[in-house]
Amino acid sequence: MLAQHLKTTAIAAAILSFSAAASATIVTSVKPLGFIASSIANGITDTEVLVPAGASPHDYSLKPSDVQKLKSAEMLIWIGEDVDAFLDKSIDDLDYKKVLTIKDIAAIEPFLLKGEHHHHHHGEGDVHEGHDHAHKGHEHAHEGHDHKHEHKHEHKHEHGHEGHEHHHDHEHEDLGVNWHIWYSPDISKAVAQRIAAKLLKQYPEKKDLIEKNVAEFNRTLDEQSAKIKTQLESVKDKLASLGFEEFDGPLVETEFWNSDALFMPQFHAARDIHDVYYLKNPTHAKAIEEPFLSRVAEIHETGGDSGSRGWNYRFDRDFTRQLLLRSQGTVLSAHQLAKAKIPGKYFGIARCFRYDKVDATHLSDFYQTEGIVLGEQVNLRTLLGILKMFAVEIAGATEVKYVGGYFPFTEPSIEVHIKHPVLGWFELGGSGIFRPEVTKAMGIDVPVLAWGIGIDRMALMALGLNDLRELFSTDIEGVRLRR
Secondary structure, rough: OOHHHHHHHHHHHHHHHHHHHHHOOOOOOOHHHHHHHHOOOOOOOEEEEEEEEOOOOOOOOHHHHHHHHHOOEEEEHHHHOOOOOHHHHHHHHOHHEEEEEEEHOOHHHHHHOOOOOOOOOOOOOOOOOOOOOOOOOOOOOOOOOOOEEOOOOOEEOOOOOOOOOOOOOOOOOOHOOOOOHHOOOOHHHHHHHHHHHHHHHHHHHHHHHOOOOHHHHHHHHHHHHHHHHHHHHHHHHHHHHOOOEEOOOEEEEEHHHHHHHOOOOOOOOHHHHOOOOOOOOOOOOOOOOOOHHHEEEEEHOOOOOOOOOOOOOOOOOOHEEEEEOOOOOOOHHHHHOOOOOOOEEEEEEEEOOOOOOOOOOOOOOOEEEEEEEOOOOOOOOHHOOOOOOOHHHHHOOOOOEEEEEOOOEEEEEEEEEEEEOOOOEEEEEEEEEEOOHHHHOOOOOEEEEEEOOOOOHHHHHOOOOOOOHHOOOOOOOHHHOOO
């Protein structure tokens, strides 16, 4: 009897323990939102994340354990159906007072549409005022794309004020919206403030602690933002001191500039949906500027005047207009070739998006510094000197090696590798001399050196980190002290 009683008591305790743990939880859709929530809820309640590290919310499916978490959660934080589609139906079954929908926070909308990191291409001249890309016909079809999100179901989640039932029957230009909201300090602060407001309603007795957590979150966020800005500025300052001119471009690009102009065949594996984020609406740009379209098409099909035989296939002029998020910084170099001076030296800082598995040295959203040097006298020695500057002077590496690589747009191609004290050897970036198939189409007849170096990876070495994900950790103090 005693044994049976103890067994029953143990089971009951386990159930009660599980229930307590499950009920005292904030659940977020993705890890970055979990970082924000856990910072604000520190010492108040626990935070759980649905989508595991390395997985994507775009194709995630809820597990039975996830459903249980949702039912027992005291608060659910998600971005919205445009990103967290796997939660769309489950939201309807929850108490709207428990749900915080990030896309419905009115305070963040101006940053999403007009933020400093979100350059959207509203036809030539809007984004590049005073920065002529020499391709005025390269319009990205932003005009008149009045796509409507007409969902047949009602969402009873928060829409800037509680208790407001809304139908997603509104018009907005998602082409200018980037829902990777946690990369903007201003937006992260707005999200943190809204989480704090909901926690205050649930835990009024914890007001002082919640306000303290918000203040600490804002302080550490500002501190880390300043460090990242300093890292970026050091790259810019170094290149500017060497006489380089800076170039820039939109986050939203076409297949033409992202790949075709770089002599990447249209059947290349990197065009697969698993590597590139395509836009859902609108899907295509209106046009690609001539004569670049015809020149690139001819080189792909026959080689044109480049001295090669091309790829020997029929160039798809509809496919080349397809819109996507910039997957590589080299697209900036392709644009610059169309208007570059000879001799000339140019560089840019490019934020790129790639459907990649996240690990210690890979992120799906990352920064690169891109550059080109044009001139009759440039050669591999010039290129190696630039690569060494990035590896040694900026990243702070003591061991550097150069490895032969392959890129469709350069020949020869060189990768620069550095040795990390914990991770060992890893690639810092790629480089080479642009192939004639790339330069001829843009009207360039001199050698062009090109490189793409990972700024996040340089920071990994320079800041003494062991994992790129630590750049976005809530443990800012731990990251700071590690250096």
